[in-house]
Amino acid sequence: MKATVIVELKGSVLDPQGKAIQHSLASLGFPGVEDVRAGKLFRITLADSGQPRPEVERQVRQMCEKLLANTVIENFSYTLEE
Amino acid sequence: MKATVIVELKGSVLDPQGKAIQHSLASLGFPGVEDVRAGKLFRITLADSGQPRPEVERQVRQMCEKLLANTVIENFSYTLEE
Structure with missing residues (x-):
């Protein structure tokens, strides 16, 4: 199973990386860029453990909460596919 | 219009960040993680210029090729929504 x-x-947290990209895009000749927000994406391949999908979802949520996201300043979302 | x-x-490029995350997840008690690949995500808000959608797509592709992605080692994909 694969999790993304x-x-x-x-939204309330400043994103200096996004702002820098926005300004670079303007310098490169893309004036119509009003905002850029930068984020991270992880493609996780999970071993086929035969666990029911809700249990796999619970594990992915835990991975996000414990390691992948800093939930004080970041939101996370995920999708699962076979 | 918003571009993601x-x-x-x-796939052929080694991803040390992904490997580090995989090992950290294993240490944290998630043994079933077979692979992790780390990527980047950008949410770009575009001014409503009245341009046709193919022209907007062309601009987003150019942004990727010129700044957001290093096409020697990275692939990019995008979606557009109103």
């Missing part, structure tokens, strides 16, 4: 996890800064 | 761009290392 997206981790993004919360 | 995903930039990922090509």
